[in-house]
Amino acid sequence: MNKIWLVFMLLSSAVLADSKQPDARYCLVCHGSAAQGNIAIKAPNLTILPDWYLRQQFTAFRNNWRGSVANDAHGKEMQAVANTMNDAEIEQAIAFIRRQAPVKLPISVNTTANVQHGQQLYQQCQACHGAQGEGNAQLHAPPLAGQHNWYLVQQLSAFKNGWRGNQSDDSYGQIMRQFAQSLPNEQAIADVVAYIDSLPSTQSSLRTTP
Amino acid sequence: MSNYFKTPLTRRQCLSLLAKAGSSSAVLGAAGIFGLTNIPVNASPVALKPLQGKNRKVLILGAGISGLTAAYELERAGYRCTILEASHRVGGRVLTLRHGDFIDELGSPQICPFDDAPNLYFNAGAARIPAHHTGILHYCRTLGVELQLFSNHNKNCYTQDDAAFNGQPVRIREYEADMRGFIGELLAKSATAGAMLDQPFDEQDLDKFIQFAQAYGDLDSSLTYRGTDRAGYASGGVTTAGILKQPRPLPELLRSDFCTGAMHFAEIADQAPALMTPSGGMDSIVKAFLRQLTTPIQLHCQVSNIQLQPQGVAVTYLKQGESYTEQADYCLNCIPAQLVSGIENNLPADYVAIMSQLGRGKLTKIGLQAKQRFWEQEDIYSGISWTKQDITQIWYPQHDAFKAKGILLGAYSWEPQISDRFAAMTHQQRLATAIAQGTKVHANYAQHIENGVSVCWQRMNHMLGCGAVWTEELQKTGFKLLQAPAGNHYLMGDQLSLHPGWQEGAVRSAWHALADIERRETLRSTGAQA
Ligand SMILES: Cc1cc2nc3c(=O)[nH]c(=O)nc-3n(C[C@H](O)[C@H](O)[C@H](O)COP(=O)(O)OP(=O)(O)OC[C@H]3O[C@@H](n4cnc5c(N)ncnc54)[C@H](O)[C@@H]3O)c2cc1C
Numbered sequence: 001m002n003k004i005w006l007v008f009m010l011l012s013s014a015v016l017a018d019s020k021q022p023d024a025r026y027c028l029v030c031h032g033s034a035a036q037g038n039i040a041i042k043a044p045n046l047t048i049l050p051d052w053y054l055r056q057q058f059t060a061f062r063n064n065w066r067g068s069v070a071n072d073a074h075g076k077e078m079q080a081v082a083n084t085m086n087d088a089e090i091e092q093a094i095a096f097i098r099r100q101a102p103v104k105l106p107i108s109v110n111t112t113a114n115v116q117h118g119q120q121l122y123q124q125c126q127a128c129h130g131a132q133g134e135g136n137a138q139l140h141a142p143p144l145a146g147q148h149n150w151y152l153v154q155q156l157s158a159f160k161n162g163w164r165g166n167q168s169d170d171s172y173g174q175i176m177r178q179f180a181q182s183l184p185n186e187q188a189i190a191d192v193v194a195y196i197d198s199l200p201s202t203q204s205s206l207r208t209t210p
Numbered sequence: 211m212s213n214y215f216k217t218p219l220t221r222r223q224c225l226s227l228l229a230k231a232g233s234s235s236a237v238l239g240a241a242g243i244f245g246l247t248n249i250p251v252n253a254s255p256v257a258l259k260p261l262q263g264k265n266r267k268v269l270i271l272g273a274g275i276s277g278l279t280a281a282y283e284l285e286r287a288g289y290r291c292t293i294l295e296a297s298h299r300v301g302g303r304v305l306t307l308r309h310g311d312f313i314d315e316l317g318s319p320q321i322c323p324f325d326d327a328p329n330l331y332f333n334a335g336a337a338r339i340p341a342h343h344t345g346i347l348h349y350c351r352t353l354g355v356e357l358q359l360f361s362n363h364n365k366n367c368y369t370q371d372d373a374a375f376n377g378q379p380v381r382i383r384e385y386e387a388d389m390r391g392f393i394g395e396l397l398a399k400s401a402t403a404g405a406m407l408d409q410p411f412d413e414q415d416l417d418k419f420i421q422f423a424q425a426y427g428d429l430d431s432s433l434t435y436r437g438t439d440r441a442g443y444a445s446g447g448v449t450t451a452g453i454l455k456q457p458r459p460l461p462e463l464l465r466s467d468f469c470t471g472a473m474h475f476a477e478i479a480d481q482a483p484a485l486m487t488p489s490g491g492m493d494s495i496v497k498a499f500l501r502q503l504t505t506p507i508q509l510h511c512q513v514s515n516i517q518l519q520p521q522g523v524a525v526t527y528l529k530q531g532e533s534y535t536e537q538a539d540y541c542l543n544c545i546p547a548q549l550v551s552g553i554e555n556n557l558p559a560d561y562v563a564i565m566s567q568l569g570r571g572k573l574t575k576i577g578l579q580a581k582q583r584f585w586e587q588e589d590i591y592s593g594i595s596w597t598k599q600d601i602t603q604i605w606y607p608q609h610d611a612f613k614a615k616g617i618l619l620g621a622y623s624w625e626p627q628i629s630d631r632f633a634a635m636t637h638q639q640r641l642a643t644a645i646a647q648g649t650k651v652h653a654n655y656a657q658h659i660e661n662g663v664s665v666c667w668q669r670m671n672h673m674l675g676c677g678a679v680w681t682e683e684l685q686k687t688g689f690k691l692l693q694a695p696a697g698n699h700y701l702m703g704d705q706l707s708l709h710p711g712w713q714e715g716a717v718r719s720a721w722h723a724l725a726d727i728e729r730r731e732t733l734r735s736t737g738a739q740a
Contacts, residue, residue: 081317
């Protein structure tokens with residue numbers, strides 16, 4: 001909708017150039033200069049996410065599976081962007097993310113979390129997300145290792161309180177929601193995330209400086 | 211009642227009242243003026259000594275007011291500057307929208323649909339300047355920026371609240387006249403009843419005080435409020451006798467939240483009359499800087515890596531998909547801190563940790579083009595109408611009276627939840643909401659509005675916020691740390707002032723960094739380690 005309107009309204013080639021975002025540079029504004037995530041924006045690390053999962057999440061935002069709840073300001077932010085993109089642009093964005101060399105993330109350890117307890121809790125996650133948190137394409141379960149711990153906490157809470165997985169046609173989301181609901185409280189979420197945090201990132205080469 | 215007089219408001223209590231009426235920045239601003247904090251309101255601009263042949267290079271990241279201030283001062287002293295700006299435009303949060311401008315909001319890109327006419331512009335970011343903002347006014351003066359008066363308080367504007375007056379808009383003139391009348395009467399009566407005798411007041415003071423209360427409320431000789439021509443006449447008044455309007459009952463006035471909030475907006479130090487604004491739009495200031503600068507500003511250069519080096523700073527940026535790296539003696543970084551926290555860097559961990567804790571301010575402004583200047587038919591020229599609905603305010607242009615068309619501000623709220631609600635809408639929904647709510651203030655609003663723009667600052671590309679939000683706690687632990695240089699890197703911008711949300715803060719933050727560079731250069735020239 002916005003697209004069509006923009007085309008009608010474009011007045012000069014300078015404006016035309018301004019309104020196009022070559023190479024999906026938009027992604028790096030929120031998700032960090034190498035798509036490594038940014039805690040201040042609550043934007044996740046994209047570099048650990050495979051193409052199929054990125055594609056699936058664009059679909060989720062466009063289908064209103066994510067970003068549907070009024071209080072979910074961050075989900076709504078991404079949803080607004082996803083809604084302005086067509087399929088070709090989504091593929092372009094995914095390819096752009098793939099070109100970002102993964103960077104080393106700062107380590108932030110949650111000292112109040114119980115990793116052992118987290119390991120027990122992780123038993124039930126393992127079947128889909130893998131023993132090393134490497135994810136499973138067949139089961140549509142994303143990799144978790146290497147994701148920011150604050151983002152994992154945020155998303156587990158989102159599933160638990162129904163910001164994600166609350167739509168009848170979002171079957172994977174609904175499955176995840178059930179598991180998130182089985183975590184009794186914030187401490188359990190913190191513990192399981194601390195365990196995931198202790199798993200080595202599945203990414204091969206990490207860059208510290210360019 | 212007498213308690214009021216026994217315990218007068220302390221300055222601190224007064225400040226916390228102002229904080230409720232405005233924002234925390236209002237409190238900091240007022241504090242500076244009342245001499246409670248150490249903002250030197252009359253500080254003179256930084257004087258950088260000319261380099262005299264020495265070769266110094268400075269990288270300036272971000273071309274907002276702080277970056278432009280620094281570039282201007284540094285160039286004059288002979289420093290070589292490189293100015294990298296991620297956006298398609300210069301000015302940052304000084305954004306004046308006109309016909310054909312691209313509005314780069316994530317998820318809601320727009321082209322400004324206003325007609326192409328010099329009077330049809332909208333200050334979507336900064337809009338007003340109080341007289342004590344001597345830093346930004348210094349540049350207006352020296353760079354030849356023409357100013358005009360800007361009005362926050364116009365008695366002919368309206369206040370509208372569904373909880374009072376059947377939701378009908380009431381002229382601020384009438385509301386304030388009645389409110390003052392009742393307050394005056396209450397004051398006068400309690401004073402005559404001897405309620406203040408335990409104050410160190412003598413007979414003369416008391417007499418004067420009663421006269422004050424009478425003048426304040428426009429009371430009759432029996433110290434009773436029976437209406438006033440301050441509220442305007444119901445009829446007549448020029449060639450026939452004026453008939454006073456009937457005062458509204460006090461309980462009815464109190465049902466409106468105007469008396470506990472917006473009525474006092476223009477009492478906030480930074481918002482009090484007389485205010486100023488550049489003729490033709492706030493970006494006249496940006497243009498004035500650009501006229502002076504010899505270094506071209508490099509647009510579409512998105513900084514992606516900042517590395518402190520033993521002797522300086524190296525900065526990598528993305529331009530049209532390619533990466534470039536530049537080195538310099540100093541780096542002045544004006545990028546919003548919440549974005550810096552996502553940029554690769556080797557800055558000290560505690561420094562970055564503070565940045566990532568700063569909140570993102572949320573503000574939405576909507577600008578509407580009106581076919582007719584219908585407000586002039588209602589005796590309104592400039593000023594603000596207030597409503598309890600999400601749009602909160604309607605501003606009328608202070609410029610170009612009697613022209614064919616005009617641009618109104620159709621919504622502006624400081625409540626983050628309200629801005630979230632606007633952000634969640636499409637642009638068309640935002641305009642429809644602004645028009646529907648505005649109709650409660652001006653009955654035929656919809657038929658006058660032709661088109662509009664909406665700007666949610668928390669969604670604007672390369673901003674993602676209207677300004678940094680410091681908690682009191684974080685300010686205590688983090689402000690000094692972020693204000694100090696990390697190696698040869700300085701973080702700047704209004705985010706590093708006690709005046710976030712004002713250009714004055716941006717200017718002062720630049721002066722602060724430049725003063726430190728000057729100190730280090732002086733040390734360097736004497737051979738000492740800077
Ligand atoms: C709605 C609103 C109303 C306001 N009202 C007033 C007012 O009435 N009066 C007043 O005095 N002030 C007002 N302000 C505040 C004023 O606009 C700001 O204080 C001032 O413009 C800030 O200047 P700055 O240089 O600190 O930052 P900015 O203007 O934010 O500049 C930062 C620059 O960094 C750029 N950037 C971001 N990321 C990168 C990157 N990766 N690489 C390179 N560059 C990057 C941005 O594009 C931007 O140009 C208002 C602000 C808003 C949003």
